[in-house]
Amino acid sequence: MISEKMETALNKQIALEGYASYLYLSMASWCDKEGLEGCAKFMHRQSEEERMHMLKIFYYLSEVDGHALTPAIAQPPHEFDSVKALFEEVYAHEQKVTASIHGLLKIGYEENDHTTLNFLQWYVEEQREEEALMRSILDKLKLIGDGPQSLYYIDMEVEKVNAMAAAAEGAEEA
Template identity: 45%
Template sequence: MLTPDMTASLNAQINLELQSSNLYLQMSCWCAFKSLDGCAAFLAQHAEEERTHMQKLITYLNETGALVELTAIPAPTARYDSLQELFEQVLEHEQHVTDAINKLVHQAHQTPDYATYQFLQWYVAEQHQEEFLFKSVLDKIKLIGTDHQGVFFIDKEIGALATPPAAGTGVADPTTAAVAQ
């Protein structure tokens, strides 16, 4: 059984994952508006991934008999000055999520709540991968440059990182997710 404090902290993380999903969906919409179809697909896929992270937390709380409480989340920024600014904000946001996960892990260890501590280890590894991925995206942007042709090539590179939909579903197959190299 979860303590009330751990339940509240896990609920806060659920809402942060929902906020992340909305942020990436809005960023995807901005990219689509700017005809950056590769970036739009990549960010839409990440919006779905964040919803999956949220659902894992919801399932965990449900399994422990705790009440899930969804709260209002702030509206994401809809406009960006550049693709580089957008991905800088993505990396900054992922670093914020990593900090929140680390605080949850620390809380679970201190409680002690070893089941939750073990459950959260997946999120620790996931955040390491997310930060690496988005740092590599920013590195590509800086390497290629953002002149008109540069943005075209960046869009192609980032679009290549998106996992193609599973046959006949229109949904990315998570078992074949691309890994930044």
């Protein structure tokens, strides 16, 4: 049985993950509009991944006799000043998600909820990876610059990230 406090906090995390999925979907649409095919594909994949994160918590709450709530999701922004501004927003959002996961861990420790602490360890590792990935993309953006001709190179670099992710997913399935 999960505590009411932890159930409420996990439901807030469901909403945060759902918002992230919609935010990245909105970003994918903007990238499509800007002709950034590699970036659009990356954001579509990120959107699906965030949806999976949301559902993982949703199912967990059911397993521990909690009540998962479907969240109302706020409209994310749909215009961005540049691809650099877009990835800066992604990085800031991932940092927000990390802080939220840490808040869940704090509740778990306070309540001696070892089951949820164990469940959340996957999210701790996932967030470390997400933040590192976004920092590496931002580092590449700084190197390439943000002039009009550099968008092609930025898109190619993000497409390389897509290819590496697809290869890793294929290796996991094998």
